Amino acid sequence: MGPGSRRDTLDDHFGDWNWKKLVGLGATLLCKMKEANKKHTAHASAFEELNKALKPETTAGWRAYVEYWEENPNDASVPNPFETKVSTITQAAVRLKLVEMESRQLCEGNDMSLHPDVSTSVFIATGIDLESEHLRHCFQSDFSLQGAHQTDRQKTVLMQQWNALQCKVDAWKRMQLLYTPTVQLLSSRMEPIGMPDNPEDIKLFLPSSLTADSVSCSPHLFTIEWELRIAQAGDALDDIRRSLRLRDYMYTFKWNWIHGQSANTCVQNALGRVEARAAAAANKYCAAHAALSSLAPVLNKKGESEGRRQLLWIWMVEGVGDDEDEVVQDCLRIEWCKAHARMMRWKEEIELLREEMR
Structure with missing residues (x-):
C-alpha cells in the first residue's frame, strides 16, 4: 500500500466512523437524556431532604456564600465554600485514633496484638515509615551530591545510614513473621533471584502488596493500612501544596529582586531543595495511591465520580444540623454545597441535551 492509498483508507475509516456516530446520535442523546432526568430527580430529592434536615437560616447563608463565590470566580480573596476550614486529618491523628482503639480493646479483653511491645497499628505504621525512607532515595542522592571523590568521613556517614536502615528493616521483618507469616514464603521464592545489595531496595511486603488470592492476610491489617494510607496521602498533598506555593513565591522574588551571579546561584540552590521536597512528597503520594488502589477491591471501597455520588443517609437525619461543633458544621456545609x-x-445537563436534540 502506497502513501496515497494509506491516506485514502484512513479517510474512509474515519468517514465511516463519523457517519455511524452521526446516525446513532439520536439514540445516544436519548439515552443521555433518560439518565440525566433520572439523576436530576434523585439528586434534587436528596438535596431537598438535606435542606429539610438543616436550619433554614443556615442553608440561606450557605446559598448566599455559594452564589457570591460563583459570581467572583477570579477573586482569590473570596473563600471557596467547597474547601474545608478546619485542619484535615493527619497521620498523627490517625495513629492516635488507632492507639485509642487498641486501648479500648485491651480494656475489653479483645486485644489482637501478637507481640507485647508492638501492636498491629505500630507494626503497619513502622512499615509505612520505612517505605517513606526508601522513597526519599537519600542514599543515592548522597552519592550524587558528594561527587566522585568522597572523603573517608563522608563514606563513614553513608555507611552508618545504611547500617541504621538495615537494622530497622531486619527488626521490622522479625515482627512481620508474627503478623503476616505468608511473607516468609514470598521471601523464600525471591531468594534464588538474589537479595538486593542496598537496604532501601528490600521489598517490605506491606499488607497492600498481599492482596492476591494466593496470599492470606488478616482483614484487620488491611483496614489499619487503609486508614494510615488515607492520612499519608493527605499529608503528602499538603506538603506538595506548600512546596509549590513556596516555589512560586521564590520565583517571583527572584525575578523582581535577585540580580547577579552569586545571588542567583544561591536562589537556584534553594529552589533545588524546594523542588526535591516537592518531588519527595509526590513520590509519597504515589505510593499511598498505589496502596489504596490495591486495598480498595479487598475492602469493597468502590470509587465513584463526584457528579454521580449519592448523598449518604447520615447527612439527612433530622436534627443533624443542631450540633454546633466546628468540624461538624464544616462537613455539613461542604456536603450541602456538593x-x-x-x-x-x-x-444543566438536561438543558444542554434539549438544545442538542432540536
Whole structure:
C-alpha cells in the first residue's frame, strides 16, 4: 500500500466512523437524556431532604456564600465554600485514633496484638515509615551530591545510614513473621533471584502488596493500612501544596529582586531543595495511591465520580444540623454545597441535551 492509498483508507475509516456516530446520535442523546432526568430527580430529592434536615437560616447563608463565590470566580480573596476550614486529618491523628482503639480493646479483653511491645497499628505504621525512607532515595542522592571523590568521613556517614536502615528493616521483618507469616514464603521464592545489595531496595511486603488470592492476610491489617494510607496521602498533598506555593513565591522574588551571579546561584540552590521536597512528597503520594488502589477491591471501597455520588443517609437525619461543633458544621456545609452542585449539574445537563436534540 502506497502513501496515497494509506491516506485514502484512513479517510474512509474515519468517514465511516463519523457517519455511524452521526446516525446513532439520536439514540445516544436519548439515552443521555433518560439518565440525566433520572439523576436530576434523585439528586434534587436528596438535596431537598438535606435542606429539610438543616436550619433554614443556615442553608440561606450557605446559598448566599455559594452564589457570591460563583459570581467572583477570579477573586482569590473570596473563600471557596467547597474547601474545608478546619485542619484535615493527619497521620498523627490517625495513629492516635488507632492507639485509642487498641486501648479500648485491651480494656475489653479483645486485644489482637501478637507481640507485647508492638501492636498491629505500630507494626503497619513502622512499615509505612520505612517505605517513606526508601522513597526519599537519600542514599543515592548522597552519592550524587558528594561527587566522585568522597572523603573517608563522608563514606563513614553513608555507611552508618545504611547500617541504621538495615537494622530497622531486619527488626521490622522479625515482627512481620508474627503478623503476616505468608511473607516468609514470598521471601523464600525471591531468594534464588538474589537479595538486593542496598537496604532501601528490600521489598517490605506491606499488607497492600498481599492482596492476591494466593496470599492470606488478616482483614484487620488491611483496614489499619487503609486508614494510615488515607492520612499519608493527605499529608503528602499538603506538603506538595506548600512546596509549590513556596516555589512560586521564590520565583517571583527572584525575578523582581535577585540580580547577579552569586545571588542567583544561591536562589537556584534553594529552589533545588524546594523542588526535591516537592518531588519527595509526590513520590509519597504515589505510593499511598498505589496502596489504596490495591486495598480498595479487598475492602469493597468502590470509587465513584463526584457528579454521580449519592448523598449518604447520615447527612439527612433530622436534627443533624443542631450540633454546633466546628468540624461538624464544616462537613455539613461542604456536603450541602456538593449536593447543590450535583443537582445543578444534572439540571444543566438536561438543558444542554434539549438544545442538542432540536
